[in-house]
Amino acid sequence: MEFSYEVEGGNFAKAGNAASGVKKVLKQLNVDPKIIKRIVVALYEGEVNVVAHAYKGNVLVDIDTNRIYIKIVDEGPGIPDIDLAMQVGYSTASAMVREMGFGAGMGLPNMKRNADIIDITSKVGEGTVVELTTKLTS
Amino acid sequence: MKVSDIIEKLNLKVTGGDEGLQNEVTGGYTSDLLSDVMGNVDEGQVWITLQTHRNVMAVASLKEVAAVIIVKDLEADENTISQSNDEGIPLLSSSMEAFELSGELYKLLNER
Numbered sequence: 001m002e003f004s005y006e007v008e009g010g011n012f013a014k015a016g017n018a019a020s021g022v023k024k025v026l027k028q029l030n031v032d033p034k035i036i037k038r039i040v041v042a043l044y045e046g047e048v049n050v051v052a053h054a055y056k057g058n059v060l061v062d063i064d065t066n067r068i069y070i071k072i073v074d075e076g077p078g079i080p081d082i083d084l085a086m087q088v089g090y091s092t093a094s095a096m097v098r099e100m101g102f103g104a105g106m107g108l109p110n111m112k113r114n115a116d117i118i119d120i121t122s123k124v125g126e127g128t129v130v131e132l133t134t135k136l137t138s
Numbered sequence: 139m140k141v142s143d144i145i146e147k148l149n150l151k152v153t154g155g156d157e158g159l160q161n162e163v164t165g166g167y168t169s170d171l172l173s174d175v176m177g178n179v180d181e182g183q184v185w186i187t188l189q190t191h192r193n194v195m196a197v198a199s200l201k202e203v204a205a206v207i208i209v210k211d212l213e214a215d216e217n218t219i220s221q222s223n224d225e226g227i228p229l230l231s232s233s234m235e236a237f238e239l240s241g242e243l244y245k246l247l248n249e250r
Contacts, residue, residue, distance in 0.1 A: 012191070012192075013192060013217065015193060015196060016193070016196035016197070016199075016200060019196075019200055020196070020199065020200065023200065033181075037181075037201070040200050041176050041177060041200070044176060044196070044197070044200055045173060045176065048172075048173075100172070100189065100191055101170050101171050101172040101187075101189045101193075102171075102172055102173065102193075104171045104173050104174065106171065106173035106174060106177065107173055110173055110176060110177045113177070114177075
């Protein structure tokens, strides 16, 4: 089962739409609520990253009986140093984004903690691809 | 204890999400950082915050909190209230500040 969501850079009103949609589908599939929560946390953080940092992005979701695969692709500034970006507390978010309670440098670490496998590739000046894979059975 | 009980005992105002007033409250979490709440709040807890924008309700819904309480009589944005109604998650407000309100809620949830 495959579906995709558009994410608009700067549009915080829509942040969470993909996570909310995926949550509904996984509930219908009777996936363990604990696993659903991890997936939803990781995906929400990914959406917020696109909204806060990129110009636009796309979330591709592929679900089969054993696992969920999520690919978040954005057109944006890219991440010059991924190891640094993975550190808790490191953030390049704007003052406006921080005022909203985002940009605390917890997004990528939260994503790592809540996915079985995370792969990040990025090109400065072009964009970032984050791939998340999580098993649906415990 | 239900959301309606804490509203009465802590003298809270209901701003939205009436549908969820019978939600069971299992605890609380106080934070203004959305990623911190995303990572740490548990289902059924009451989330205490000073944030008023609609992403609060997105996080509240994804994490299935029992209710959100906005402190210091801060006014929630219009679309925060409408999303609270859509999700059926109570949006409450208090004149207390976060420290005081967290203490009162803690006392209430732990008294026998």
